Amino acid sequence: MGIQWYLRHLPCFKLHSLVPYFFPNHISMFIMIKSCFVCFGYICTMVLPVFLDMYHINTTVFCVYVCIFVQYNDIAMLSSAVTVRDALNQALDEELERDERVFLLGEEVAQYDGAYKVSRGLWKKYGDKRIIDTPITEMGFAGIAVGAAMAGLRPICEFMTFNFSMQAIDQVINSAAKTYYMSAGLQPVPIVFRGPNGASAGVAAQHSQCFAAWYGHCPGLKVVSPWSAEDAKGLLKSAIRDDNPVVFLENELMYGVPFEMSEEAQSKDFLLPIGKAKIERQGNHVTLVSHSRMVSLCLDAAAVLAKEGIECEVINMRTIRPLDAEAIETSVMKTNHLITVEGGWPQFGVGAEILARIMEGPAFNFLDAPAVRVTGVDIPMPYAKILEDNSIPQIKDIIFSVKKTLNV
Amino acid sequence: MRNMLAIISNVLRGTASRNGAELVSEGARVVVSARTYADFTPQASFDIKKCDVHKLEEGPPLQAVLTREEGLQYYRTMQTMRRMELKSDQLYKQKIIRGFCHLYDGQEACAVGIEAGINLTDHLITAYRAHGYTLTRGGTVREIMAELTGRRGGIAKGKGGSMHMYTKHFYGGNGIVGAQVPLGAGVALACKYLGKNELCVCLYGDGAANQGQIFETYNMASLWKLPCIFICENNKYGMGTSVERAAASTDYFKRGDFIPGLRVDGMDVLCVREATKFAAEHCRSGKGPILMELQTYRYHGHSMSDPGISYRTREEIQEVRSKSDPISMLKDRMLSNNMASVEELKEIDVEVRKEIEDAAQFATTDPEPPLDDLCNHIFYNDPPMEVRGTNPWTKLKSVS
Numbered sequence: 001m002g003i004q005w006y007l008r009h010l011p012c013f014k015l016h017s018l019v020p021y022f023f024p025n026h027i028s029m030f031i032m033i034k035s036c037f038v039c040f041g042y043i044c045t046m047v048l049p050v051f052l053d054m055y056h057i058n059t060t061v062f063c064v065y066v067c068i069f070v071q072y073n074d075i076a077m078l079s080s081a082v083t084v085r086d087a088l089n090q091a092l093d094e095e096l097e098r099d100e101r102v103f104l105l106g107e108e109v110a111q112y113d114g115a116y117k118v119s120r121g122l123w124k125k126y127g128d129k130r131i132i133d134t135p136i137t138e139m140g141f142a143g144i145a146v147g148a149a150m151a152g153l154r155p156i157c158e159f160m161t162f163n164f165s166m167q168a169i170d171q172v173i174n175s176a177a178k179t180y181y182m183s184a185g186l187q188p189v190p191i192v193f194r195g196p197n198g199a200s201a202g203v204a205a206q207h208s209q210c211f212a213a214w215y216g217h218c219p220g221l222k223v224v225s226p227w228s229a230e231d232a233k234g235l236l237k238s239a240i241r242d243d244n245p246v247v248f249l250e251n252e253l254m255y256g257v258p259f260e261m262s263e264e265a266q267s268k269d270f271l272l273p274i275g276k277a278k279i280e281r282q283g284n285h286v287t288l289v290s291h292s293r294m295v296s297l298c299l300d301a302a303a304v305l306a307k308e309g310i311e312c313e314v315i316n317m318r319t320i321r322p323l324d325a326e327a328i329e330t331s332v333m334k335t336n337h338l339i340t341v342e343g344g345w346p347q348f349g350v351g352a353e354i355l356a357r358i359m360e361g362p363a364f365n366f367l368d369a370p371a372v373r374v375t376g377v378d379i380p381m382p383y384a385k386i387l388e389d390n391s392i393p394q395i396k397d398i399i400f401s402v403k404k405t406l407n408v
Numbered sequence: 409m410r411n412m413l414a415i416i417s418n419v420l421r422g423t424a425s426r427n428g429a430e431l432v433s434e435g436a437r438v439v440v441s442a443r444t445y446a447d448f449t450p451q452a453s454f455d456i457k458k459c460d461v462h463k464l465e466e467g468p469p470l471q472a473v474l475t476r477e478e479g480l481q482y483y484r485t486m487q488t489m490r491r492m493e494l495k496s497d498q499l500y501k502q503k504i505i506r507g508f509c510h511l512y513d514g515q516e517a518c519a520v521g522i523e524a525g526i527n528l529t530d531h532l533i534t535a536y537r538a539h540g541y542t543l544t545r546g547g548t549v550r551e552i553m554a555e556l557t558g559r560r561g562g563i564a565k566g567k568g569g570s571m572h573m574y575t576k577h578f579y580g581g582n583g584i585v586g587a588q589v590p591l592g593a594g595v596a597l598a599c600k601y602l603g604k605n606e607l608c609v610c611l612y613g614d615g616a617a618n619q620g621q622i623f624e625t626y627n628m629a630s631l632w633k634l635p636c637i638f639i640c641e642n643n644k645y646g647m648g649t650s651v652e653r654a655a656a657s658t659d660y661f662k663r664g665d666f667i668p669g670l671r672v673d674g675m676d677v678l679c680v681r682e683a684t685k686f687a688a689e690h691c692r693s694g695k696g697p698i699l700m701e702l703q704t705y706r707y708h709g710h711s712m713s714d715p716g717i718s719y720r721t722r723e724e725i726q727e728v729r730s731k732s733d734p735i736s737m738l739k740d741r742m743l744s745n746n747m748a749s750v751e752e753l754k755e756i757d758v759e760v761r762k763e764i765e766d767a768a769q770f771a772t773t774d775p776e777p778p779l780d781d782l783c784n785h786i787f788y789n790d791p792p793m794e795v796r797g798t799n800p801w802t803k804l805k806s807v808s
């Protein structure tokens with residue numbers, strides 16, 4: 001009952017004699033599978049043994065190739081997993097195609113394919129008019145983007161990281177966020193500011209700040225912070241279709257992380273509503289509220305705690321402003337304990353706002369212990385790995401905080 | 409004898425008033441029209457000052473043709489602007505207008521001349537000294553003054569104030585010095601993108617001219633050949649700092665470096681118009697941006713909180729008023745070329761005064777915006793949402 005038996009029972013058995021003509025060697029076959037992974041995902045699992053036999057590859061060699069292949073590509077070869085980067089790329093592509101007025105500008109977005117490759121392939125497809133490389137002049141090009149939005153276009157303004165948005169923050173707040181109000185509804189500003197936010201790895205103090213709290217402070221802005229690939233795609237599409245200024249906070253460390261995308265999520269009209277949180281994991285003992293990369297840590301911590309019988313409810317905020325306080329309150333009224341987890345600094349941060357709202361709202365009376373925050377350490381980000389690792393929340397910090405809150 | 413003359417004049421005057429003022433003015437109107445064809449020069453050519461140029465082969469023409477209709481229209485608009493600003497000064501001193509109020513009187517030729525050189529379908533953006541442009545871009549005096557007094561009939565429903573007035577293709581009124589320049593280039597980018605052969609006029613002052621973001625904008629506008637006319641309204645003072653104390657180079661028309669520039673007499677409406685037409689032609693032909701420096705002067709201080717005499721002398725202000733006032737210049741030109749009569753211009757003055765009085769009346773009696781409007785206009789095209797009030801128990805409603 002080896003490969004030969006399996007071969008005889010395959011539906012495409014008849015075709016396999018043609019294969020050597022199309023795929024002269026096993027490398028080209030792997031490349032073919034890679035480029036059509038979605039469709040071929042299922043077929044490959046059936047057809048693969050054919051090729052293994054044909055090219056006389058034994059199982060060991062095959063496994064080695066798979067490992068190298070998966071390592072090289074950031075997509076799992078034989079599943080429908082999509083990285084956050086590719087989900088963002090899909091969202092951009094689909095929205096550029098759908099509406100002529102949408103265009104992307106920023107540093108290195110066109111010919112370089114994007115500093116983090118998020119806009120890979122878009123310049124080749126849409127050209128200079130829709131994908132614009134700018135000089136290194138944030139205040140200037142952010143202002144130009146806002147002006148274009150005022151005059152009827154729908155720009156996506158990329159900041160290479162949100163640290164550089166500080167150079168342009170006046171245009172984001174005073175020219176974009178406040179204008180619809182100041183004009184009493186005469187002048188909308190349909191713009192998206194996007195880029196990586198928060199800590200990366202080894203980039204030190206000036207390149208690691210989280211701006212969720214700063215932008216979340218201002219009325220007139222919507223501030224979105226996706227976690228998964230599905231979040232990234234659905235929320236970016238909604239942000240682009242939104243007629244208001246949206247600050248879209250991505251995360252560099254999440255770009256390469258693959259997530260399963262449902263059929264629905266892969267459609268061209270897949271949208272996620274801005275302002276609605278998602279419960280990633282149900283639980284009864286404590287509510288963990290988080291956004292962006294920290295959601296991963298919360299889920300990991302929850303998995304560890306589950307082994308000890310502590311069931312955490314993990315809420316992925318998805319949007320910083322408008323904050324889905326109702327989802328958090330409903331959860332707290334169920335679990336009676338609240339911990340917020342964020343990468344940013346504690347003072348006047350996202351967690352501080354959530355805790356204040358819980359204090360002021362109906363959920364306060366349901367708390368069995370003070371609500372607490374797990375945050376980045378209140379220091380500029382250091383460089384040395386050991387110092388950096390200890391500057392942001394780790395899984396053990398979340399577990400420790402849960403146990404303290406539950407008094408176990 | 410004197411008695412008899414007095415009686416006769418009374419009778420004549422009585423007759424006139426018995427016929428009714430309407431009849432008299434109707435008669436006058438008839439008389440005026442009759443005079444138009446017979447007596448007034450329909451158009452005349454005027455010599456205008458030569459513009460200094462930078463990176464240009466030639467500048468705008470040295471002669472401008474002015475028709476009677478144009479002349480009367482420019483006169484009316486400039487006079488309306490002047491009286492509106494002076495009325496605002498009064499209302500501010502009566503504390504009916506509050507906060508910021510940056511007045512434009514003295515600079516009328518700039519706004520009127522620029523508008524004469526472009527179309528209403530073109531776009532314009534300026535800084536905070538914006539009342540004049542709001543008017544030329546289609547705003548009414550009523551709406552503008554009601555916005556200054558913060559009433560619901562204001563052009564921004566009372567929510568913007570002096571510095572935040574908007575109309576179609578007019579993007580304000582911007583409070584942050586220099587921020588409007590990249591915005592204007594963005595509007596120009598949209599014009600080019602949408603291919604409608606429109607351009608954007610982007611104004612800033614001599615104080616703003618030193619802002620870094622303006623140089624960033626020059627770079628991108630030039631690189632991408634955006635149809636943008638950058639205009640520096642040089643009124644010699646950035647708040648209280650004279651140009652010599654603020655800029656290492658006061659040749660603002662050259663500061664665009666690789667962008668061609670013109671230095672224009674901003675007190676002469678015809679000079680401004682011809683320069684704007686020249687600049688518009690340059691942009692529309694796809695050559696990219698161009699820069700104009702308008703040398704002008706403001707009679708008021710920087711804003712209503714600045715008397716305007718601590719950094720300049722009363723004599724200087726008086727000299728400009730007597731020698732270079734834009735409205736007087738136009739008036740003299742028209743009268744000396746028989747393009748209008750003194751009475752006609754006086755009549756325009758009277759009409760303008762009435763319009764301003766009506767507007768001021770409206771602006772002082774119109775009610776303030778309703779409190780329900782407090783939280784509206786946060787987001788566009790969004791379902792109604794709740795906004796936190798000053799305390800946790802106060803929940804306010806916001807609709808788009």
